Amino acid sequence: MSQEPGLSVLIVGATSGIARAIAAVYAARGAALVLAGRDGKALEQDADDLRVRYKAVVKTRLFDAMDRATQATLLDNLHVSVAVLCHGVMIDNDTARSSPDAHRSMIEVNYTSYALLLEQLADQMQRQGGGVIGVVSSVAGDRGRGSNYCYGATKAALTAYADGLRGRLYNTGVHVVTIKPGPTATPMTAGLAHQSKMANPVSVAKQIIRAMDQRKNILYTPGKWRLIMAVIRAIPEQVFKRMSI
Amino acid sequence: MKPGRETLSGWGRHPRVACAVYRPDRQGQLTSVLRDASGLSQIARGLGRSYGDASTNQDQGVVDMTALSRFIAFDESTGILTAEAGVSYADLVDVLLPRGWFAAVTPGTKFVTLGGAIAADVHGKNHHRDGSFNSCVRSFELLTPAGELLTCSRELNAEVFWATLGGMGLTGFIQTATIQLRKVQSAFVDVTTTRVGNLDAMLEHFTKTDEDLTYSVAWIDCLAKGDRLGRGVVLQGEHAPGTCGPAPSKRSKSVPFDFPGFALNPLSVRAFNGVYYASHGSGQAKEDVNTYFYPLDAVHHWNRIYGRRGFVQYQPVFPVADADKGVRALIQKLVDARRSSFLAVLKQMGGHEGGPLGFPMKGLTLAVDLPRAPGIENFLNELDRLVLDHGGRVYLAKDGSMSPESFRRMYPRLDEFLQVKARVDPHDLLSSDQSRRLKIT
Numbered sequence: 001m002s003q004e005p006g007l008s009v010l011i012v013g014a015t016s017g018i019a020r021a022i023a024a025v026y027a028a029r030g031a032a033l034v035l036a037g038r039d040g041k042a043l044e045q046d047a048d049d050l051r052v053r054y055k056a057v058v059k060t061r062l063f064d065a066m067d068r069a070t071q072a073t074l075l076d077n078l079h080v081s082v083a084v085l086c087h088g089v090m091i092d093n094d095t096a097r098s099s100p101d102a103h104r105s106m107i108e109v110n111y112t113s114y115a116l117l118l119e120q121l122a123d124q125m126q127r128q129g130g131g132v133i134g135v136v137s138s139v140a141g142d143r144g145r146g147s148n149y150c151y152g153a154t155k156a157a158l159t160a161y162a163d164g165l166r167g168r169l170y171n172t173g174v175h176v177v178t179i180k181p182g183p184t185a186t187p188m189t190a191g192l193a194h195q196s197k198m199a200n201p202v203s204v205a206k207q208i209i210r211a212m213d214q215r216k217n218i219l220y221t222p223g224k225w226r227l228i229m230a231v232i233r234a235i236p237e238q239v240f241k242r243m244s245i
Numbered sequence: 246m247k248p249g250r251e252t253l254s255g256w257g258r259h260p261r262v263a264c265a266v267y268r269p270d271r272q273g274q275l276t277s278v279l280r281d282a283s284g285l286s287q288i289a290r291g292l293g294r295s296y297g298d299a300s301t302n303q304d305q306g307v308v309d310m311t312a313l314s315r316f317i318a319f320d321e322s323t324g325i326l327t328a329e330a331g332v333s334y335a336d337l338v339d340v341l342l343p344r345g346w347f348a349a350v351t352p353g354t355k356f357v358t359l360g361g362a363i364a365a366d367v368h369g370k371n372h373h374r375d376g377s378f379n380s381c382v383r384s385f386e387l388l389t390p391a392g393e394l395l396t397c398s399r400e401l402n403a404e405v406f407w408a409t410l411g412g413m414g415l416t417g418f419i420q421t422a423t424i425q426l427r428k429v430q431s432a433f434v435d436v437t438t439t440r441v442g443n444l445d446a447m448l449e450h451f452t453k454t455d456e457d458l459t460y461s462v463a464w465i466d467c468l469a470k471g472d473r474l475g476r477g478v479v480l481q482g483e484h485a486p487g488t489c490g491p492a493p494s495k496r497s498k499s500v501p502f503d504f505p506g507f508a509l510n511p512l513s514v515r516a517f518n519g520v521y522y523a524s525h526g527s528g529q530a531k532e533d534v535n536t537y538f539y540p541l542d543a544v545h546h547w548n549r550i551y552g553r554r555g556f557v558q559y560q561p562v563f564p565v566a567d568a569d570k571g572v573r574a575l576i577q578k579l580v581d582a583r584r585s586s587f588l589a590v591l592k593q594m595g596g597h598e599g600g601p602l603g604f605p606m607k608g609l610t611l612a613v614d615l616p617r618a619p620g621i622e623n624f625l626n627e628l629d630r631l632v633l634d635h636g637g638r639v640y641l642a643k644d645g646s647m648s649p650e651s652f653r654r655m656y657p658r659l660d661e662f663l664q665v666k667a668r669v670d671p672h673d674l675l676s677s678d679q680s681r682r683l684k685i686t
Contacts, residue, residue, distance in 0.1 A: 017270065045271075046315065195249045
């Protein structure tokens with residue numbers, strides 16, 4: 001594995017299943033890491049693991065997507081050459097519909113916090129002269145489905161934001177990768193049907209990092225989801241609205 | 246925490262049962278698994294390498310511990326590691342061997358977690374010298390069903406410590422473990438191979454040489470009869486000098502599908518055993534740790550060669566006084582029954598301390614693989630009787646068929662174990678298909 005001592009990587013939502021796998025790959029490459037998230041104790045446990053396994057230099061920082069104060073200070077005194085934004089919540093559609101608070105918090109976490117943080121990150125990386133930002137959205141944002149549109153809509157907004165930002169930053173040296181994982185076997189999907197058949201977070205993480213290294217624009221991971229979503233988007237709405245998916 | 250419904254089996258792939266599977270990825274979540282269990286019993290499961298039904302729990306809860314796999318601290322000067330229970334021997338090889346440290350006791354596969362190694366008190370090729378895994382366990386944290394986190398060691402909660410070592414997960418969830426590793430100079434082992442013509446010669450060879458060598462194990466041709474009965478190849482090893490780097494590992498292969506039932510038959514197994522014996526002359530060689538300690542790990546899903554109906558691994562130990570008679574009787578029985586064993590492994594065990602459900606005793610242990618052919622259940626019961634007649638016992642990590650009566654006779658310290666279990670798990674919230682079959686309650 002290539003060693004890249006100059007690489008400094010910020011991972012937001014670092015205690016999530018995919019984020020942990022991403023952090024491990026970067027740590028093995030010799031990157032310095034900043035793990036950001038809500039749960040300070042969990043962040044320290046994950047940081048210790050990376051320190052022992054890879055002798056990595058790892059810092060932790062508290063970040064709460066519902067708390068503007070931690071958002072405003074997240075990037076203070078940090079040099080970030082690569083950032084991966086992985087935080088997010090998935091609240092099932094019925095709960096979101098019946099609980100405005102839960103619904104609003106999902107929108108805040110999955111969309112609003114990203115929009116605000118992405119602008120800060122983009123500005124900082126532009127001043128530094130470059131960088132790569134990975135935005136973990138979801139295949140669920142590709143088309144609103146009757147069974148999961150509350151979550152899907154937050155991801156659709158995020159996808160549009162990341163795609164647009166990539167356009168604005170074209171030719172500045174800062175690049176945005178829109179990442180759309182299919183269902184992955186992580187704590188977020190624990191207890192859902194067929195979890196054992198879902199994608200493995202380690203292989204998803206490797207594909208994400210390869211896409212960021214190669215400055216791809218949009219990544220579906222596992223790759224089959226590009227095809228599946230193309231088919232789903234092609235179904236006429238007259239038919240789609242009758243389907244219970 | 247919500248469980249997912251999955252069909253699980255042990256490494257022998259029989260029986261396959263539906264279980265409610267929890268996958269905690271933070272230590273704190275184990276408490277919520279217990280809280281949300283709503284009357285269902287639970288059993289912890291690591292990488293699923295126990296062969297029988299020790300890590301399944303039909304229509305009840307199974308707690309998959311493999312996501313609790315963080316290293317916590319490692320002292321490079323002393324070789325003392327603290328890690329979550331889901332850390333595996335594969336992790337130890339990847340992370341610590343390049344720094345000159347290797348597990349002091351390792352089983353024959355690296356796909357075993359620290360929690361699993363404690364629960365089965367695993368042994369390795371150095372049992373005659375160093376004892377089983379407990380010899381390198383300094384302490385562990387055990388979450389009891391009452392929600393109490395106990396630190397267990399030889400000094401603290403010593404009875405729970407010993408009951409948990411070999412206790413098959415029935416005393417609580419092992420959350421973290423602190424173990425002593427062995428300093429090594431390289432990722433290689435100097436291996437001495439000796440071909441031996443029959444069982445007497447094999448035992449004589451063990452007696453002559455084992456004391457001086459760290460690792461010693463023999464492969465036995467279970468199809469050889471008469472005065473060649475027990476012929477085989479002894480593989481003895483020492484960590485080789487040199488400098489440490491990552492362990493070389495061959496590109497791993499995988500068995501992509503179930504072999505048809507007829508693929509392993511007496512003829513093909515005889516051919517394999519004959520070729521193995523003929524191709525291993527006596528001599529010296531240097532092997533990397535993956536080749537020497539974990540030969541089958543290079544072929545993922547090797548259990549598929551036995552086809553969908555699965556297989557049984559049977560491993561008894563015979564006490565030293567009568568050990569050769571026991572081994573001879575067992576091999577003779579396999580020959581007479583024409584039950585071919587693809588792999589049979591014989592080694593000396595030392596007389597080291599263990600817990601009330603500890604398997605090892607000073608003597609000889611033989612492990613054989615048997616396809617799950619018709620009549621296997623009766624045949625295994627006959628083997629249990631043979632083992633009992635020779636004062637031996639069967640390893641619980643391999644067992645999937647013993648009767649509670651045989652179990653009780655083989656493990657005379659069961660009551661001692663049950664007293665500890667009653668104390669830490671008064672409502673019997675921890676059980677597995679194996680513990681119900683053996684009536685460990």
